[in-house]
Amino acid sequence: MELLFIILLPLLGACLPPLCERFGRNICAMSAAVGPLLALGLLVSYLPALFEQQVFFFHQSWLPQLGLDLSLRLDGLGMMFALLIVGIGLLVILYARYYLDDKDSLGRLYALLQLFMMAMLGIVLADNILLLIVFWELTSLSSFLLIGYWSHKSEARKGARMALAITGAGGLTLLAGALILGQITGSYSLQVILSSAELIQAHPLYPVALILILIGAFTKSAQFPFHFWLPHAMAAPTPVSAYLHSATMVKAGVFLLARLYPALSGSDLWFYLVTFTGLSTLVFGAYNALFKHDLKGLLAYSTISHLGLITLLLGFSSELATVAALFHIVNHATFKASLFMAAGIIDHETGTRDMRRINGMWQYMPITATVAMVSASAMAGVPLLNGFLSKEMFFTETLQVELMGGFDWIIPLMATLAGIFAVAYSYRFIHDVFFNGEPVNLPKFPPHEPPRYMILPMALLGVLCLLVGIVPNLTVAPFLDAASRAVLGGGIPEYHIALWHGVNLPLAMSAIALVGGLLLYYQRTGLFAFYERKYRVDEKEVFEKRIQSVVRLAQRVTDRVENGSLQRSVALFIGTALVLAAVEFWPLGSLLGSIALTPVDWVSLLLALVLVVAALVTVLIHHNRVAALLVMGVVGLIVSLAFVRFSAPDLALTQISVEVVTIILLMLALYFLPQLTPNESDKSRVLRDIALASGAGLGVGLLTLAILTRPYDTSLADFFLANSVSGGGGTNVVNVILVDFRGFDTLGEITVLAIAGLGVYLMLDGLRLPLPGTDGDGRRWARDPYPPILRVLSRILLPLALMVSVYIFLRGHNQPGGGFIAGLITSVALILQYVCSGSDWVERRLPLDYSRLGAWGVLVAALTGVGSWAFGYPFLTTSFTHVHWPLVGEFELATAMIFDAGVYITVVGATLLMLSQLGQLAQTTYATTKEEAH
Secondary structure (H helix, E strand, O other): HHHHHHHHHHHHHHHHHHHHHHOHHHHHHHHHHHHHHHHHHHHHHHHHHOOOOOOEEEEEHHHHHHHHEEEEEOOOOHHHHHHHHHHHHHHHHHHHHHOOOOOOOHHHHHHHHHHHHHHHHHHHHHHHHHHHHHHHHHHHHHHHHHHHOOOOOHHHHHHHHHHHHHHHHHHHHHHHHHHHHHHHHOOOEEHHHHHOOHHHHHHHOOHHHHHHHHHHHHHHHHOOOOHHHHHHHHHHOOHHHHHHOOOOHHHHHHHHHHHHHHHHOOOOOHHHHHHHHHHHHHHHHHHOOOOOHHHHHHHHHHHEEEEHHHHHHHHHHHHHHHHHHHHHHHHHHHHHHHHHHHHHHHHHHHOOOEEOOOOHHOOHHHHHHHHHHHHHHHHOOOOOOOHHHHHHHHHHHHHOOOOOOOHHHHHHHHHHHHHHHHHHHHHHHHHHOOOOOOOOOOOOOOOOOOOHHHHHHOOOOOHHHHHHOOHHHOOOHHHHHHHHHHOOOOOOOOOOOOOOOOOOHOOOOOHHHHHHHHHHHHOOHHHHHHHHHHOOOHHHHHHHHHHHHHHHHHEEEEHHOOOOHHHHHHHHHHHHHHHHHHHHHHHHHHOOOHHHHHOHHHHHHHHHHHHHHHHHHHHHHHOOHHHHHOOOOHHHHHHHHHHHOOOOHHHHOOOOOOOOHHHHHHHHHOOOOEOOOOOOOOHHHHHHHHHHHHHHHHHHHHHHHHHOOOOOOOOOHHHHHHHHHHHOOOHHHHHHHHHHHHHHHHHHHHHHHHHHHHHHHHHHHHOOOOHHHHOOOOEEEEEEEEHHHHHHHHHHHHHHHHHHHHHHHHOOOOOOOOHHHHHHHHHHHHHHHHHOOOOHHHHHHHHOOOHHHHHHHHHHHHHHHHHHOOOOOOOOOEEEEEEEEOOOOEEEOHHHHHHHHHHHHOOOHHHHHHHHHHHHHHHHHHHHHHHHHH
């Protein structure tokens, strides 16, 4: 259970800051740190056992039929990433306290950051690949909100949209690949998948699954050619960049490669796809980083390059290369987060990030400069720093590749070239920002050191770069060993992290990179001119043009298909359905099956004739809206009687309740519309509509006749009938299906209902419509909108209707009824009070917020499902027992009643939210008209 708390605790930090913001920024920041600190404490408590190669699991059944369970695992790999996520997250919380201006909402930033932290922890701790994808998509959504935090800026909105489009598309391919993996292995459990490497790689669908999964990983980690979203995500506030784009979000892709490494790696296809994608990204990102004048732009492209380096190492499929990749993940997270914070401090104090203007910062900000130079040197791979150690391991592994025959030399050559660029852009970061003359026309001058607590997070990360570089075996080695065992499946190769391994080829490659990078930087003038002249491409402009072209294409298609006419849209829909159905069912042969038709009795025939006549009359008099509405009510009444005739009392009750609510809703809406509908259809359109309606009705009738006269498999119906009492504790099979067997469907439906009610409310809120002064015949309305007879009768009926509602609710589990029908009856009783007595009279006596009432209903229903987890049962599993009370006798208690109560509350809240808003609209308009008359 503690593993679940590790994920959920950041949600505490997401809830508290918006509430505490009113008490000051310090209180807000401290409240934001509560959840992550507790999560960090729980993680640290597992460290001794994890170092001893133990793995911890948590499993809670969720949707077992779909293979989606709340399964978590904490092993060395998950622990390493979780510590990075929570540890750097806490430093970012402290840093953001001093970075944001007072006009920006600090509470909102903290809430979004910790929502993202929760999603990232879910990814690295998931033991079910479908659950991992759920959290994966949460990171995409929360990062979209974080990148677009400054929504008033166009570049922030466009950068957020670009990131969501690319990573969201990658998430869809990842989902497809995960589904294929689940089909191959027969399980979505990562335990099963990771132990099924031979089965997966021998399957004919392995290449398809691998490519789909790699696309998902590559888009998230900004691998070439999906890299372009990351530089434009720099429109986010710097604390967001320091967190998302150094230690967390972009690391999710390489985490996925490492997590699935035991199952997918080792094949030639893995080697060529992963290795060459990583190599291209490594060189491309390093080259572009050198020429960026924006500090965060340089760091963005250098991040792309280092992510390519990690991907390249994982592509080698060797044990030491995997260890090197994991080591560089830790090193890159520390020095890159520190550098992003340094960039934010410089921007904060100077008002710009343009390296052509922020020169000579050493003399103004010596502490910031010292820490930033340490971190930049680690990025360049300078000895005594952590980046040097993992870079040496990287160079060593590039020399061991033997799968390319005579072209094996290409990889170490390109790695050395990327190292040269890395030194060049790192040195440029140091020289151009902190030296190189005096600052040029700064928006804020003179700059100075920021508050000490703003420097502290950056300084701690810089100290880590030094400690890991000098004493790696005392700092990072235990974590690296545990993570490597988790990826490699137990045993790990012998390796030794040290500053000195003697004079060898990797050392020579490092020396070439250092010297070559310095020389390249001092020849930068010509290179910059070449880059600006030959290569400069604005990826955002290209992306926006592509998006606009897609929008124009969609608009042309929409204009051809849909011109704003509802009739045309419905006609196209019905016509297409008729054609497809005719093509599919034409080979049916005989229309009637072997089952005999039910004899027709005169009562059923009479009701059917009334139904047909009422439907035809509705069509013929539709110009008179009120009369058509009344006749349409007859249609609904006959349909409910048909349900009674065929022994479906639950459906009959639901139909009649919905019919009453619908009639009231339409009557309230028709009050603001002309009573007569103008004739807008010519003869050709009328003939078309008659043909389509006749074809659709005849087709559905014939299809129903063909189905009902043929035997069908009743296994599902038999299951419900057999298990309704024993499994759900109720004799009303329909209600048991709704609240137990298919309770998840019902939860989704009431959620949609609550959202629909809120949508209607928001559309009508503040709306003012002209009040019709007369009816269709010119007669003026009565002066008293609430006649006394109606008021008295409605108030007499209210307690009776509520009593019936309670009765229908309580009997629903064993007799026809239930929360939905009871909620509709309550809604009708209460809305009658609005109609007969007015909104003011009702709200003085019933001061309820219906929007919150609907939300509470959904919450109650959801918590019922969560409660079953506490007892080890799947989500929304019903429990029941029989209780004997004196005088009352024996009766049944079932947890389904709590779920049904949630349905009841949601129906009442959503229905009254819609109907009362229409009623208030009428009352407000009436009052406004009356005031204007005076």
